[in-house]
Amino acid sequence: MPTIQQLIQYLRANNHIGSTNAITATDLANHFGISDGGVEVEMRNVIRDAIAQNELIGSHSRGFYLIGTLTELEENLDSLQSRAENILQRRRNMMNNWNAQNLSNQSSRTDLFVQ
The missing domain is CATH 1.20.5 (Single alpha-helices involved in coiled-coils or other helix-helix interfaces)
Structure with missing residues (x-):
């Protein structure tokens, strides 16, 4: 399972900044080799933990992204x-x-x- 730092580094390095550059939990889980073939609970838990530790990760129906604007x-x-x-x-x-x-x-x- 990725660390919060690994998640944030991956999002930044692959330009998943801003809502138009979202990535799905499935794609994240596949990248980190933790896919359970379902709703990617483990990946979502890492994302929740990252938010709890002050990372600004937004989401919508197309995936997750680093929040880049006040809007x-x-x-x-x-x-x-x-x-x-x-x-x-x-x-x-x-x-x-x-x-x-x-x-x-x-x-x-x-x-x-x-x-």
């Missing part, structure tokens, strides 16, 4: 917010549906919101 950063921030809101809406719907069908056995979980 790209804000597009990624907006996308993550939207995904978080959608997940919380799904959670809210599940809880409300359960509570509506189980009046004597209600969930006590608090509703959550993105701020």
Whole structure:
């Protein structure tokens, strides 16, 4: 499995800077020889770890890339917010549906919101 440094060096050396130069997780995994033939979980974990360690790696439907502009950063921030809101809406719907069908056995979980 590649280190974060190896990942960043590969992205820079192969000009995967900016959203128009994205590379898929599959292609990254194949390059580093870690493909599991599926959703490339190991590669995605390296990318998550890199972001947690202050690397600016963006993504969209065509792959991953080093964020190069404020616009790209804000597009990624907006996308993550939207995904978080959608997940919380799904959670809210599940809880409300359960509570509506189980009046004597209600969930006590608090509703959550993105701020």
